Amino acid sequence: MKQTTNNKGKRIAAGVAGGVLVLGLLLAADAVYGDPLSRAWAESRAVQYAESLYPGQTFIVTESYDGSRFEYGTLVQSEQSPDTRFEVRNSFWLFTTDDSGEDDPGSHEWLVEQRWNTAYRMGTEAAAQVDDILAEELPQYEFAANYGGEEPQRSSFISIGYTPETGAVPGNYAEYLPLDASFSKDLLQDVPTRLMLQCTWPTTPTQADVDTVLAQVKQVMEANGYRFAWYDVTLTDATAPDYQTRLENLAESGDVAAEDIPAAATPESSG
Numbered sequence: 001m002k003q004t005t006n007n008k009g010k011r012i013a014a015g016v017a018g019g020v021l022v023l024g025l026l027l028a029a030d031a032v033y034g035d036p037l038s039r040a041w042a043e044s045r046a047v048q049y050a051e052s053l054y055p056g057q058t059f060i061v062t063e064s065y066d067g068s069r070f071e072y073g074t075l076v077q078s079e080q081s082p083d084t085r086f087e088v089r090n091s092f093w094l095f096t097t098d099d100s101g102e103d104d105p106g107s108h109e110w111l112v113e114q115r116w117n118t119a120y121r122m123g124t125e126a127a128a129q130v131d132d133i134l135a136e137e138l139p140q141y142e143f144a145a146n147y148g149g150e151e152p153q154r155s156s157f158i159s160i161g162y163t164p165e166t167g168a169v170p171g172n173y174a175e176y177l178p179l180d181a182s183f184s185k186d187l188l189q190d191v192p193t194r195l196m197l198q199c200t201w202p203t204t205p206t207q208a209d210v211d212t213v214l215a216q217v218k219q220v221m222e223a224n225g226y227r228f229a230w231y232d233v234t235l236t237d238a239t240a241p242d243y244q245t246r247l248e249n250l251a252e253s254g255d256v257a258a259e260d261i262p263a264a265a266t267p268e269s270s271g
Contacts, residue, residue: 047059047074060077060079061075071089073088075088081180085111124154125182126226128154131145131155134197134217141213143156143198156195156196159193160193177191185226195228199213203238210233212264214261218264230256235252
């Protein structure tokens with residue numbers, strides 16, 4: 001009887017040890033790869049978290065990722081506000097936040113309240129308008145479509161709330177950047193904004209060429225009601241045989257204040 005009891009105890013101990021080993025292996029794999037149930041839980045927690053920040057709005061998950069080290073990231077999007085989207089993180093199934101430190105670029109404070117989402121969207125809308133104007137009024141120039149991560153790529157890149165000293169800080173002008181509002185060129189009167197352009201030049205460009213393009217672009221923009229505070233133009237050499245030579249032959253203006261750009265000659269006088 002005693003032997004039977006001992007054997008039973010050993011079997012129980014072996015079963016517990018085996019269970020602990022399996023659990024340990026599962027947790028180790030989960031720490032590296034994550035698992036679907038934990039990801040689904042993190043997504044549900046992220047939506048709840050977002051809706052607690054913005055009562056009255058409903059959120060959907062647009063993307064989720066990771067899962068290593070028991071951490072999941074979830075991108076959430078408001079169904080009522082296109083500009084209200086940000087990243088939420090869930091750690092160890094219980095801890096949910098969208099702020100991993102000061103000035104977290106994925107947080108709602110940064111992307112929504114500080115208007116980064118709004119400024120980027122407005123900048124993209126403005127770039128589409130600028131591209132159309134330049135194509136119509138300065139057709140002699142080959143502006144390169146290489147800005148933006150979406151299709152179609154733009155020839156211009158517009159930084160709203162920009163100064164050379166601070167870079168782009170749209171949060172400083174949040175009162176002029178209401179969430180979800182369409183871009184209006186009128187906001188350029190109150191919000192300093194930079195227009196960046198890259199143009200493929202038929203020969204090796206010079207600083208005089210840069211100055212000519214700057215003056216003509218500014219003239220066309222202001223004639224159409226777009227009063228950018230800053231311009232930045234880069235000319236690339238179409239004749240350069242390779243990438244390194246193209247870099248060496250660049251002609252750049254850097255940031256130039258609109259007030260420092262002299263009046264342009266007629267567009268027909270361009271080189």
